[in-house]
Amino acid sequence: MSGWLVIGLMWAVTYPARLLGLSLGRLNLPPFWLAFLRFVPVSVFAALVVPDVLGSPEWARRIVGALAGGLLMWRSRNLALGILGGFAAYWAARLAGL
Amino acid sequence: MTASAPFWPAFWPPFWRGFRALLPLWPGMVPFAVAYAVTARAGGLSVWETQLMSATVFAGASQFAAAGQFVGGGLPTVAGALGLVATTFLLNARHVLYGLSLSRTLPLPWGQRLVAAQFLTDEAYGVTVVAGPRDPGGLSVAFLLGAELSLYAVWNASTLLGALAGAVLPDPQALGVGVIFPLAFLGLLVPLLVDRVTLLVALVSGVGAWLLGRALPGGLVILLAGVGGAALGAWITTRRAGSRA
Numbered sequence: 318m319s320g321w322l323v324i325g326l327m328w329a330v331t332y333p334a335r336l337l338g339l340s341l342g343r344l345n346l347p348p349f350w351l352a353f354l355r356f357v358p359v360s361v362f363a364a365l366v367v368p369d370v371l372g373s374p375e376w377a378r379r380i381v382g383a384l385a386g387g388l389l390m391w392r393s394r395n396l397a398l399g400i401l402g403g404f405a406a407y408w409a410a411r412l413a414g415l
Numbered sequence: 416m417t418a419s420a421p422f423w424p425a426f427w428p429p430f431w432r433g434f435r436a437l438l439p440l441w442p443g444m445v446p447f448a449v450a451y452a453v454t455a456r457a458g459g460l461s462v463w464e465t466q467l468m469s470a471t472v473f474a475g476a477s478q479f480a481a482a483g484q485f486v487g488g489g490l491p492t493v494a495g496a497l498g499l500v501a502t503t504f505l506l507n508a509r510h511v512l513y514g515l516s517l518s519r520t521l522p523l524p525w526g527q528r529l530v531a532a533q534f535l536t537d538e539a540y541g542v543t544v545v546a547g548p549r550d551p552g553g554l555s556v557a558f559l560l561g562a563e564l565s566l567y568a569v570w571n572a573s574t575l576l577g578a579l580a581g582a583v584l585p586d587p588q589a590l591g592v593g594v595i596f597p598l599a600f601l602g603l604l605v606p607l608l609v610d611r612v613t614l615l616v617a618l619v620s621g622v623g624a625w626l627l628g629r630a631l632p633g634g635l636v637i638l639l640a641g642v643g644g645a646a647l648g649a650w651i652t653t654r655r656a657g658s659r660a
Contacts, residue, residue: 320464320485323496327481328471330504336532338514342522348656352649357516358544359613360620360644361509362604364637365537367621368628369597379594386598387605396546396602397439403598407591 377415382407426557432550433561436542443595444538444566445573449584451478452577458485462578469574473534473567476634477503506634512641513540520554521547527556534563537637541603612651620644 346354370379386403390396448469455465460482468478484499513535523531539562547554547562577584608614624640631639 320460321467323481323499324464324468324471326496326500327468327477327503330500331472331474331477331507331510332532334504334507335510335514335535336528338511338516339518339523339528339532339535341515342518349649349653351519352652353645354516354519356613356616356645356648357512357641358541359604359607359616359648361512361537361637361641362541362600362607363617363621363644364624364640365600366597366604368625368633368636369600371625372628373593375591378591379597382594383597383601387601390602390605394606396599399602399605400439400595400598403601404591404594407594411591 375411378407378410381410381415425552425555429550429552429555429557430561433543433547433558433563434565435561436546436558437538437562437565440538440542440566440595440599441569442592443599444569445576446590446592447475447596448570448573449577449581451475451482452574453581454479454482455485456578456581458482460485462575465578466571466574469571472503473536473570474503474507474634475536475570476632477506480506480632502632505638506632509537509634509638509641510535512638512645513537516540516544517559521556521559523556531556531559531563534560534567536563536566538566538599539563541600545603545606612648615651616644616648619647 366383370376370383373379382403385406386399389402390399393399451469452465455468455478456462460468468481472478472481480502481499484495514532517540539559543554543559543562547558550558552558604617608617620640620643623643624636627636627639
């Protein structure tokens with residue numbers, strides 16, 4: 318099957334998913350589903366972070382980086398500072414042979 | 416922004432603030448896109464096809480899955496291609512959640528929705544939903560588009576770089592930049608952990624995703640853990656509100 322066609326089909330199943338959610342904002346939802354949507358960022362971010370740290374072959378260093386970055390972000394509320402600090406801690410752990 | 420306010424004069428300042436808000440994620444993005452492009456080229460896709468996938472599909476995990484399939488033996492058979500499309504659908508179904516979540520606080524007219532949908536990603540959603548409301552103009556379509564196109568620009572530029580020069584580039588993964596993604600999402604998560612329920616939801620969906628990830632592909636894991644965690648949070652809070660009433 319041609320590469321262009323495969324790519325076109327991949328697009329055809331990805332774009333509608335993105336559009337569908339954006340189009341449902343005016344739905345009248347019961348309280349449970351309103352609360353559900355408020356919790357989506359928390360659960361999605363956690364689901365993105367934890368497997369990427371614990372499931373990585375270099376998980377030990379990544380835990381050090383994540384702890385340092387998480388602490389910095391908790392104290393400073395600064396995303397860039399947290400990423401830089403976490404990355405530095407990750408490298409410190411790596412150089413220390415962890 | 417109200418419907419009657421002029422749209423264009425107010426557009427660019429929040430657009431560039433959204434664009435800049437994604438800059439901390441760029442160093443993690445470049446090697447990811449370069450690696451995708453190198454894999455796709457090695458699997459037999461042309462430079463144009465490699466670039467076309469980044470320009471249209473624009474979804475890291477499913478592009479990687481697809482590139483791996485091509486490597487499996489040149490262009491896939493019809494059955495292989497349909498499996499690939501089904502995988503892409505499952506991996507990207509989580510975007511329904513992002514759109515739903517965004518559209519509650521940022522209702523968009525049709526035209527803007529059609530554009531914003533093309534560029535929606537985990538990262539743009541994450542930064543917009545956290546930093547958008549803190550923007551001077553509040554959460555706006557301009558901020559969202561700035562965040563979205565920031566990633567689109569770096570993703571496509573890095574795809575081109577990898578497709579053209581992949582073989583002669585040093586391996587950026589050796590620098591450990593892969594750790595930037597979990598750090599970025601951790602930075603978005605930390606300010607949201609305000610009470611015991613949010614902590615519990617984060618713990619359950621995080622550990623749940625880790626366990627599910629041993630058996631299932633990543634995008635599907637995010638969708639299942641995301642739905643499960645949010646349902647748990649909603650169940651706890653609405654049950655509590657119900658018993659108080």
